[in-house]
Amino acid sequence: MPADLTMVTRAGAPEKPQDSPFRPRPELVIASVAVALPVPLLVAIPVADYLASWKALADHAAGLFLAIFVAGLGIHLVIDGLRAHSRRRPRTRSEPPISETRAPSRRDRVTSALATLAILALCTLEWGLHADDRNPWLASSRPEANEDRWLGADGYAMLLDGHLAQNDGTFLLDLARTFLGERPPNPGGFDRRAGHVYLASMFIRPLGAYWGFAAANLVAWWGAALSIRWLGRRLWPGTPTGTIGAILVATGQGFIFTGTAPQAHAVAYGAFALLLVLAERWRATGEGGRLATWIRLGWLTGAGALVYFVHLPFLLFALLDAGIRRHWRGLAAAAATTGAILFAWQAVGEAIGLNFAGGNNDLSGEALDNWARIVRGGLQNLVAWGHYSSPRGVVVGAFWLPWLALAAAGWWISPRRARDWAGAVTVAGIAPALAFTPRFPLPRLGYFAYPAVYLLAAAAIAAVAAAVARKHGPGAGTTVAAILVVALATITNLDVLTGSLRFAVDFHYAPGADW
Amino acid sequence: MSGLHSIARHWPWLVVAAAVAMQCAVASAPTAIARGFMGGVIGIAAMLATEGMPRARAAVAAAIVIGSVGLASGAGSFADPPLALWTEILHDDAMRIHHEIALPRTDHRWRAGADAGASPYLYVCARGRLDVPDTLDVSLGGDSLASLGPSMMFGPRPQPDSVGFYRIPLPWARLDGRDRISVGVTRHAGTSRPLEVCGTFMAKPTFRIDSSELFDGAGWTSPWVTRQGRYQIELRLVSDDGHVFGAWY
Incomplete structure (x- = not known):
């Protein structure tokens, strides 16, 4: 950690000496409430399933904790944003404007370029290791994954250009042929996400369909890793948090899971990270956030929304990080621009014969209907949601416990601005996934929180390495950081190393009461 | 300027x-x-x-x-993927399906299952609820193994005519000393209606890419040749509690 980590708060005032890691923080109060509240709820609401086993009870309590914590943190950030009407924008004191940044030396530039190449190579290695039938999305649908045992030996697969590929990609092929000019439009289930297929189509002609979709994912994976590196340098200045975070992205479960699947998720994860970079670079959520900046962000968010649901986490992040009172015009402009692009595509798509209703298009509405049913059922149904919809499974399936533990530690020692940013990203990434659980519990939706979780975990690793380095020298610190990162990468590569599909299955289906 | x-x-x-x-x-x-x-x-x-x-x-x-x-620029980019599900109609007693599976004894999943005491099963996919006399007979190496019946049905079947697997226990003794097994599927004697066996694409055969074959009464053809396919006849190792160690074809 650098010597000068004096920060300014989200509201703009310099962080005072009493803002030490051991000062009570609102987030800790929210976490305490979230821990305590499920206890009387579970005691008071008698449903036999809750007490089926200690595992089930613990899962239920953890699910309610997560839901209350995420909701509480979101409400806290909104209230904080309402208070921050006329105050200055938060900034790290050690974060000079871009133009004032000291020009890096030649040695720094070479080192940085080598690190960039190494990160890109690591992404590419993981991508290659998890291609074909080794793709965890596909592998976790095979009978030996013991979820969909009624499927055939290849799982939920198609044979695309001779490669086994995740079978939902079938529904993208007609659209790809439309963009390639080979067939007239044919209504499909994923026409709302045509931006992804358009980008992939640029790769398909030279590479073929399988590698075309996979190449689009790889480019997004690279972009995500470099974006996280930039954000880490920006928000945790003077530490290797960015580089460690980028390595965690390169070996991250979500990218490994989606990397070679002909699906939009990896591209969407990359787009989300890029939006976070631009919001930070343009200081949209700070005092410099002009209306024109918000409209630009809205356009970019609209482009992301044509890929997948990038707009939900990003607009929620913007709302939480910017403060609604200070930036309501900008937020409204961004949301309106995004919405205009989405609706314009729907109008254009329908005019040329594409489909924007039924199937996957209706899932969000079905989730809302299910919520309405749950709310009508009263407190008992709300509590039962914590068991039947597996909110814990969504979060733990996306980020297994070591990452969450490290992220919690990283949050504890991070500067205030970084904590606030990470809090907003965490809520923005996880809340939509929790909201969707009454329809499907999908860890791959919760994975949108990866920029925060990985950077907080990286901050913890960097802090441990710094502490070791102070005592035993820089070599020891680097070794400890490397051991921790390799240990995490080993977990996400267990499928390749041992054949274990556990984490692929958890990421696919969300673990139920299993721990 | x-x-x-x-x-x-x-x-x-x-x-x-x-x-x-x-x-x-x-x-x-x-x-x-x-x-x-x-x-x-x-x-x-x-x-x-x-x-x-x-x-x-x-x-x-x-x-x-x-x-x-x-x-x-250019034209043509990728071929349509072969169908993931189709059926072969056996409408004649002379028609028979033949599929060969090499026993994956070196596969770590096979070894793990065998060490854990799992049992081998044959999985045959067919349409609808089959029962004697309107059913299919399954043989192993030319010797009768079982006639498909409701007790062997496995997996969800949302409609009465949905396709789904039938699971047939396969005694270990039937695999002793073999490198591969040869599975035959024919209509049961006395069957009065056409019966359908499922097919899918062929991707990772244990034996040969054309190890599925159909005898139509006149000659043998492989669905690999006609549609890059195979019949959905699979060998699995399954423990008593239903845990699947692996599936091969």
Whole structure:
């Protein structure tokens, strides 16, 4: 950690000496409430399933904790944003404007370029290791994954250009042929996400369909890793948090899971990270956030929304990080621009014969209907949601416990601005996934929180390495950081190393009461 | 001069606009509309995102040009994937299906299952609820193994005529000393109606790419030749509690 980590708060005032890691923080109060509240709820609401086993009870309590914590943190950030009407924008004191940044030396530039190449190579290695039938999305649908045992030996697969590929990609092929000019439009289930297929189509002609979709994912994976590196340098200045975070992205479960699947998720994860970079670079959520900046962000968010649901986490992040009172015009402009692009595509798509209703298009509405049913059922149904919809499974399936533990530690020692940013990203990434659980519990939706979780975990690793380095020298610190990162990468590569599909299955289906 | 200066400053915008226009110009109307919309939105987004970063903007513009050329030029890109599910109708007692599976004794999943005491099963996919006499007979190496019946049905069947697996226990003794097994499927004697066996694409055979065959009464043909396919006849190792160690075909 650098010597000068004096920060300014989200509201703009310099962080005072009493803002030490051991000062009570609102987030800790929210976490305490979230821990305590499920206890009387579970005691008071008698449903036999809750007490089926200690595992089930613990899962239920953890699910309610997560839901209350995420909701509480979101409400806290909104209230904080309402208070921050006329105050200055938060900034790290050690974060000079871009133009004032000291020009890096030649040695720094070479080192940085080598690190960039190494990160890109690591992404590419993981991508290659998890291609074909080794793709965890596909592998976790095979009978030996013991979820969909009624499927055939290849799982939920198609044979695309001779490669086994995740079978939902079938529904993208007609659209790809439309963009390639080979067939007239044919209504499909994923026409709302045509931006992804358009980008992939640029790769398909030279590479073929399988590698075309996979190449689009790889480019997004690279972009995500470099974006996280930039954000880490920006928000945790003077530490290797960015580089460690980028390595965690390169070996991250979500990218490994989606990397070679002909699906939009990896591209969407990359787009989300890029939006976070631009919001930070343009200081949209700070005092410099002009209306024109918000409209630009809205356009970019609209482009992301044509890929997948990038707009939900990003607009929620913007709302939480910017403060609604200070930036309501900008937020409204961004949301309106995004919405205009989405609706314009729907109008254009329908005019040329594409489909924007039924199937996957209706899932969000079905989730809302299910919520309405749950709310009508009263407190008992709300509590039962914590068991039947597996909110814990969504979060733990996306980020297994070591990452969450490290992220919690990283949050504890991070500067205030970084904590606030990470809090907003965490809520923005996880809340939509929790909201969707009454329809499907999908860890791959919760994975949108990866920029925060990985950077907080990286901050913890960097802090441990710094502490070791102070005592035993820089070599020891680097070794400890490397051991921790390799240990995490080993977990996400267990499928390749041992054949274990556990984490692929958890990421696919969300673990139920299993721990 | 100011005009030239403006062009020098904004050339990536012009290049991206030209690339998108080129994509649209060479396409049919629906494709041009779809490309134009996506190219416009994403192209503008790319330029906005790289504002203040001239080298990044130039690189992005170049990438869009290369992608546009890829999108707009040439013809033919990929073959339609082979069907993931189809059926073969056995409408004649002379018709028979034959499928060979090499026993995957070196596969770590096979070894793990065998060490854990799992049992081998044959899985045969067919349409509907089969029962004697309107059912299929399954043989192993020419010797009768079982007639499919309701007690062997496995997996969800939302409709009475849905396709699904039938699971047949396979004694270990029937596998002793063999390198591969030869499975036959025919109509049960006395069956009065056509019966359907499922097929899918062939990807990772244990034995040969054309190890599925059909005898139609006159000669043998492989669904690999006709549709890159195989019959859905699989060997699995399953423990008593239902845990599947592996599936092979």
